[in-house]
Amino acid sequence: MKVANNLFIVTGGAGGIGKAVSSILTSKGALVALFDVLDSSKGSEVAKSIGDKAVYVQVDITESNSVKKGIETAQQHFAKELESSGGKLSGCVHCAGIAIKQEWTNNMVDSIPNFEKMLKVNTVGTFVINAHVADAINAQYPKADGERFFTTDEERGIIVNFASVAGHDLYARCLSYGPTKAAVLGMTRSFADFLGPSGIRVCSVSPSIVISGLTAGFSGYFQDDLTAHAAFPRSPVPAEKIVDTVLHLIENQWLNGEDIRVDGGWRLVTNRAKDKADPRELAPGLE
Numbered sequence: 227m228k229v230a231n232n233l234f235i236v237t238g239g240a241g242g243i244g245k246a247v248s249s250i251l252t253s254k255g256a257l258v259a260l261f262d263v264l265d266s267s268k269g270s271e272v273a274k275s276i277g278d279k280a281v282y283v284q285v286d287i288t289e290s291n292s293v294k295k296g297i298e299t300a301q302q303h304f305a306k307e308l309e310s311s312g313g314k315l316s317g318c319v320h321c322a323g324i325a326i327k328q329e330w331t332n333n334m335v336d337s338i339p340n341f342e343k344m345l346k347v348n349t350v351g352t353f354v355i356n357a358h359v360a361d362a363i364n365a366q367y368p369k370a371d372g373e374r375f376f377t378t379d380e381e382r383g384i385i386v387n388f389a390s391v392a393g394h395d396l397y398a399r400c401l402s403y404g405p406t407k408a409a410v411l412g413m414t415r416s417f418a419d420f421l422g423p424s425g426i427r428v429c430s431v432s433p434s435i436v437i438s439g440l441t442a443g444f445s446g447y448f449q450d451d452l453t454a455h456a457a458f459p460r461s462p463v464p465a466e467k468i469v470d471t472v473l474h475l476i477e478n479q480w481l482n483g484e485d486i487r488v489d490g491g492w493r494l495v496t497n498r499a500k501d502k503a504d505p506r507e508l509a510p511g512l513e
């Protein structure tokens with residue numbers, strides 16, 4: 227998908243990965259709407275630091291009406307630029323997500339509230355954002371008379387979701403975050419299949435560890451684990467390498483329904499060696 231002059235939505239745009247993605251997209255000539263739950267003044271400061279091709283819109287991605295309104299606001303904000311360049315809403319990089327930390331207990335039921343919260347943001351939110359962005363992209367094109375569905379042979383858009391290595395390697399340390407991200411891998415494939423006829427691709431990225439607000443406080447533990455279990459490089463991923471991958475997914479039309487792990491060959495394993503403490507003692511309690 228062409229980046230220059232087109233409008234992209236970046237959810238979680240005020241967060242670590244979202245901000246880095248927004249910056250690179252605007253540097254390549256895109257217009258970017260940052261969606262985040264942060265209050266408007268804080269979010270606007272982030273957008274301002276990126277430049278006048280970025281705008282902040284306060285949106286809760288779990289709320290269908292909030293997302294619909296947010297997309298309309300973004301399109302209205304850039305209406306003049308889009309009209310003069312012939313650009314369109316062409317995609318979304320969906321970075322909004324949460325990971326909740328809680329001390330492990332011996333009761334599995336203690337994890338239910340956090341599972342529900344992460345399911346709402348990471349899983350339901352992904353469905354909501356993918357659905358609204360796809361509909362808004364399609365709505366820009368006329369449907370042929372008598373046709374029931376949007377059908378085209380031209381490329382109209384791309385959605386890049388954020389899953390995680392924890393969505394692939396579902397082990398004890400990520401009891402509920404992992405499953406909520408496995409669902410993101412599933413939706414990436416099902417939306418890609420469903421949206422293919424309307425020329426919209428859907429892919430995802432699965433990073434290992436990127437230093438950001440989400441991983442603050444876990445980095446020591448994960449650094450040790452990367453050193454022990456990654457192939458190479460055995461270190462967190464710099465945000466610019468995630469951004470490179472996102473750009474590649476946007477620009478290479480033949481990547482569809484695909485997830486790219488950016489993890490230095492790290493595979494999450496639970497160490498159950500007899501001389502080691504209970505794995506729940508060792509893991510950082512990332513629900």
Ligand SMILES: NC(=O)c1ccc[n+]([C@@H]2O[C@H](COP(=O)([O-])OP(=O)(O)OC[C@H]3O[C@@H](n4cnc5c(N)ncnc54)[C@H](O)[C@@H]3O)[C@@H](O)[C@H]2O)c1
Pocket residue numbers: 237238239240241242243244261262263264285286287288320321322323324325347351388389390391432433434435436437438439440441
């Ligand atoms: N950082 C990592 O190591 C890592 C690893 C694997 C996957 N991921 C995934 O990558 C994505 C980006 O992570 P990050 O490191 O930039 O995290 P981050 O915490 O820096 O940013 C996430 C952003 O999402 C926003 N957000 C949370 N709930 C929201 C909601 N309901 N509506 C709108 N915005 C909301 C937050 O306010 C925050 O700004 C997430 O989906 C995360 O699960 C991150």
